[in-house]
Amino acid sequence: MIKTIIFDFGDVFINLDKPATLRELNKLNIKELPENLFQINKEYEMGLISSETFISSYINNFSSLTHEGITTAWNSILMDFPKYRYQFIKKLSEEKNYQLILLSNTNEIHIDWIKDKVPFFEEFKSCFDAFYLSHEINLRKPNSDIFEFVLNKHQLNAEECLFIDDVSENTKAAKQLGIHVWNLEPTREDVIDLFTTNKSLF
Template identity: 30%
Template structure:
């Protein structure tokens, strides 16, 4: 039985201007599927979201990696704007879910985006545990990050349901044995959870 809901952040619960901003920085249109692939393979972003470099070094490395003729300050400004506000209905759906399930967050992210949400919104409050790639040192879709989460939660994979907007991340979670679903809004997440057998008690 599913007792733990684990959700991604950006693109599921928090609105992103990811494709638009990256396309602007790179000077070309980047479709969302290509963007997911680029993000987990670009050395600058992997190092930043795995906690190996700081924001200033990331901006410099990003410019070098993609041979851009822009300033580090411009990269940082656009990068911060990737993350917008929690999506409409997010707070209500999370509050409802936590009445029946253990609720955790698992996000590929970095200190800049984490602090932006923390300082502007009470977004993280509903979650019992928050798992962030830059703190763990591993990014989705590496199976190691899912094994880490399961170990910390002390649960079997079949007791967890994971929600992400990235198809590769969903597939990676499924290979570990987690029930995983691709969604793009809190409403889509909530609708899938409604099909689960509800735990008799909040475990």
């Protein structure tokens, strides 16, 4: 029986345009990123470097980039947050049938944008029993330690948890620990269909 539901954030609640950042950089004549910047991105998601260091790393690699240019390109991945999804999690929270946890790979620049653009973000956040952002806990998916952190912190049995994420690499990692998973496909599935799509678990 599922007692705890662990949700991803991007493309589960807020819609993403994942190719957007590279597309915006292309407009600035940046066609591909050097390998070191992919490592910088991971470190930034884990809160191991500051926003200023992250931005400086891009500017050091591409002298044509400005602080505003990289910030705009970086945030272009973020789209709309449909209010009906917030209403879904709010109702689920009020019913108190499950422990609700959010577990997201994200970063300070994205969260600052969301706080500014999503008027109900704080209310959304309060729907969860725990709200874990990778840059605040210095862990990121799909590394197993982030899932172990949540299981240990809340004394959870993996087989009583359902983890929802749109990235198969992340759901595979959770599944290896015995957690039930839903690898949500955002082009044809929606988190509000949680109980119909996964009715065998509930």
